[in-house]
Amino acid sequence: MTPTIPQETEDPVSGEQPADSTRDRILQVASQIFAVKGYHGAGVSELGEAAGLQRGALYYHIGSKEDLLFDLCKRHVDEALTRGRAAVASTADPREQLRLLVHAHLNTLAERRSDVIVAEHEMRSLTGDRSVRLRALRREYQSLFEEVFERGVAAGVFRTAHPIDVMGVLGLLNYTYVWLDPKGPTSVDEIAERLVVLIVDGMAAH
Amino acid sequence: MTPTIPQETEDPVSGEQPADSTRDRILQVASQIFAVKGYHGAGVSELGEAAGLQRGALYYHIGSKEDLLFDLCKRHVDEALTRGRAAVASTADPREQLRLLVHAHLNTLAERRSDVIVAEHEMRSLTGDRSVRLRALRREYQSLFEEVFERGVAAGVFRTAHPIDVMGVLGLLNYTYVWLDPKGPTSVDEIAERLVVLIVDGMAAH
Numbered sequence: 045m046t047p048t049i050p051q052e053t054e055d056p057v058s059g060e061q062p063a064d065s066t067r068d069r070i071l072q073v074a075s076q077i078f079a080v081k082g083y084h085g086a087g088v089s090e091l092g093e094a095a096g097l098q099r100g101a102l103y104y105h106i107g108s109k110e111d112l113l114f115d116l117c118k119r120h121v122d123e124a125l126t127r128g129r130a131a132v133a134s135t136a137d138p139r140e141q142l143r144l145l146v147h148a149h150l151n152t153l154a155e156r157r158s159d160v161i162v163a164e165h166e167m168r169s170l171t172g173d174r175s176v177r178l179r180a181l182r183r184e185y186q187s188l189f190e191e192v193f194e195r196g197v198a199a200g201v202f203r204t205a206h207p208i209d210v211m212g213v214l215g216l217l218n219y220t221y222v223w224l225d226p227k228g229p230t231s232v233d234e235i236a237e238r239l240v241v242l243i244v245d246g247m248a249a250h
Numbered sequence: 251m252t253p254t255i256p257q258e259t260e261d262p263v264s265g266e267q268p269a270d271s272t273r274d275r276i277l278q279v280a281s282q283i284f285a286v287k288g289y290h291g292a293g294v295s296e297l298g299e300a301a302g303l304q305r306g307a308l309y310y311h312i313g314s315k316e317d318l319l320f321d322l323c324k325r326h327v328d329e330a331l332t333r334g335r336a337a338v339a340s341t342a343d344p345r346e347q348l349r350l351l352v353h354a355h356l357n358t359l360a361e362r363r364s365d366v367i368v369a370e371h372e373m374r375s376l377t378g379d380r381s382v383r384l385r386a387l388r389r390e391y392q393s394l395f396e397e398v399f400e401r402g403v404a405a406g407v408f409r410t411a412h413p414i415d416v417m418g419v420l421g422l423l424n425y426t427y428v429w430l431d432p433k434g435p436t437s438v439d440e441i442a443e444r445l446v447v448l449i450v451d452g453m454a455a456h
Binding site: 166238247 | 287288289290291292370371372412414415417418419420421422423424425426428429436441444445447448449451452453454
């Protein structure tokens with residue numbers, strides 16, 4: 045048997061095409077417009093105009109408006125997952141894993157502001173299989189945290205890995221998108237460090 | 251001098267009229283439609299249709315679409331403030347004040363789901379003086395928490411009342427609107443009780 049090169053197949057749900065600069069430009073433009081006007085408030089013609097594309101050309105690149113929303117949400121969770129997994133893989137200490145997860149999370153939010161707003165506000169506008177797939181990805185991200193807390197409970201450093209507590213921690217981190225200002229007087233990593241203390245103490249075994 | 255009865259004056263920003271059942275019905279309908287389609291995605295004609303009103307009659311009651319959004323956001327913060335103040339007033343123990351604030355917060359979110367979604371997602375669509383006034387109200391709500399933590403620091407039970415920590419706590423509570431299910435297997439008060447432990451331990455003096 046000779047090794048085979050995996051075929052580029054079109055994604056059945058998102059109609060994803062191989063990455064190209066036009067597509068990236070559309071995603072960038074859509075992220076900003078959806079963040080301001082909302083998914084339902086932004087027309088396809090407006091997206092095309094901002095990207096400098098005719099309607100037909102736009103649809104060729106995006107498939108549908110909902111495909112575009114899905115791709116934006118997915119791009120955001122993919123990025124968070126990649127960084128989160130790297131954080132967890134870099135140490136065996138659950139407390140340090142948590143610390144690195146928090147830094148990774150906040151830095152992702154700070155760098156991808158419009159993607160985050162779109163994902164947070166418009167996720168629920170996804171339907172059918174796209175909604176199912178996005179939820180699965182978000183669930184996977186949550187599992188990263190759950191596993192860290194479970195290892196911490198086993199090691200005697202955390203008191204809980206209960207889903208409600210983990211969702212509380214994730215909510216604390218997610219909600220920072222509302223007030224986190226990368227250009228503010230306190231750096232993203234300083235903010236992360238404060239929140240690490242709050243979370244580690246809040247979840248600590250006594 | 252004889253005492254004067256304060257005149258009913260029209261609110262210069264929201265164009266608020268004295269409460270009436272038509273107005274309440276419009277707010278209810280708008281809350282649900284804005285929550286699903288977003289503020290920019292919902293047309294005034296759609297709101298009128300859902301409320302059973304002609305365009306002219308609708309505008310008579312709401313002033314403008316942005317007035318309506320402001321009133322929805324304000325109604326939500328007013329409710330949270332009223333409950334929060336009652337919670338703080340009911341005891342002098344900062345830890346108990348925090349516990350009651352958390353219960354009040356989660357119960358408000360659970361009971362006013364569409365208002366919360368609208369407030370969280372569309373607050374930033376408010377402009378000018380409406381935006382300023384809403385921020386001031388939200389700031390006032392945050393102060394309730396800050397003051398509890400400050401009293402707790404003075405009493406030696408909390409280690410911090412730092413704005414970033416307080417915003418972390420508020421974010422944890424606010425973000426529950428995404429996953430809090432009043433009909434789920436765990437009651438809102440049980441969830442609140444778990445989160446109280448997380449927050450109290452996370453903010454505790456050692």
